[in-house]
Amino acid sequence: MTTEQKLLINNISVVYSDVIQVLKGVSLSIADKQIVTLVGSNGAGKTTTLKAISGLLKPENGKVTEGSIEFKGKSIQNLPPEAITRQGIIQVLEGRQEFKYLTVEENLRVGTATRFGKPYHKDLERVYELFPALARRKKTLSGFCSGGELQMMVIGRAIMAHPDLLLLDEPSLGLAPLLVREIFRIIRRVNVEQQTTILVVEQNTNMALQIAHYGYVMENGKIVLEGNAEDLKENPDVKEFYLGTAGTQGIKSYHNLKSYKRRKRWL
């Protein structure tokens, strides 16, 4: 990658409760104004990586024990979340995490916490323009909104903060395929229109690779593969394990099925 690096993670290890090691030397870099995706199976450490960046490991008793995380040249590892968010890194948590007893508009207003005291009405209008569905639900308690609306709301909430780097944790979780496409289209739009750098963690590898510029594959707390999104889409291993589009011809019996023959997949 030739463009300027926005975030540089250098060989970090993350340990929970001083004993459970989840990340074992993860390095990745995110170029300015790009969408980078981090894919991998459950328990690979994707969410932990995001939390290491945003500082949300702390409340869960996790810690970056080795390596460094640099945001725009400044070291940010193990800073408290309120300091990191004020530098412009906003994480959208997995599974929506709305404020149930606040209305949609109030939820969006919480997004202004890092810019307290500055005008926010323009931003509200912008979010409503991105997500017209939310404008209709302004005054509804978010606890009563549908899953799709909530996902839009939490992304909108993060956009309210004017993020420099947006971390999205599984934005497609539990949504209908059409909605997933809609959400990803908007993520792309935010990236293009607002020049926001975005890191997306996804299970829906196909969708993620379609909008991303660059991708990383993670397994067992390690990055096992990286490359441009187009290259990854063509990579035979990614195809087989994540996209499910490996050539169907030739597989006649389970004996020949690659995944049964090869246990250690990424060495």
Next chain:
Amino acid sequence: MSFFLHLLVNGLSLGFLYALSALGFVMIYKSSSVLNFAHGELMAAGAFLFLVLTTWAELPIPLAFILTLSGCFLLGFVIERLFLRPLIGEDLIQVIMLTVGMAAMFKGLLLFIFGGDIHQYPSFLPEAMNLHLGIIQIPSVYVATFIIGILFLVMFGFFFKYSSQGIYMRSVADNQPAAMSLGVHVRRVFALSWAIAAMVAAMSGIVLGIINGINVHELSSIGLKVFPVVILGGLDSIGGAILAGVIIGLLETFTGGYISTSLREIIPYVVLVVILMVKPYGLFGLKEIERV
């Protein structure tokens, strides 16, 4: 009839007072799930600070009032900073025990300084505030309580509903990790809720002091009255606290007026038990919004 109206007005103003003091309690509970057993002592601290400023320092009343409120606001911050922050991440029960300890400490300190006697504020409410409504006459204290109660309840209502800071505070109560991910300064919200709680506690302490005289034991035991109020209202509902405050206030004055003054302390608890049998989470207790 005039007796009835008299009791009604007294009950309402007493109710607003309870509502105010419960408000502080509910705020702490909502933001950090801590039951503050030192609430009555905070009330007493406010009442005595006002006493010191008015009788010893002989400041003009409005100035003394503002100084007391800001002093208690600061006291709340200090309490949070010194006692509660080191316990963040510990078990909730330890934090609650800490507030019990704090209650003993404050009570001891106040007894040590002021003794167990009843003190009086100099009378400062103008005679003109004695309201004559036809046949009934309302003493100025109750008029003042009524006005202060409504004023502050409306102010806090607007603060929580519309101001950004109020919305951040509610967001922490609602979903702490999510609030954190958006950069809400959670520790600052805790500190602020303690500060506001101490401030409103001081205010109700002062008003109770005007009505009953200022006495450490009395004020700290009245502080315990926030428990029936908040439990009746639902521990985490500000609206419930207000309504329950009014209910308990009215119950007390009417029992005192029509049945017996010695029963007035007990009846609210009896009614509380009955209501809780019907609605175990209180009138407005949190009903989880369930998503299926």
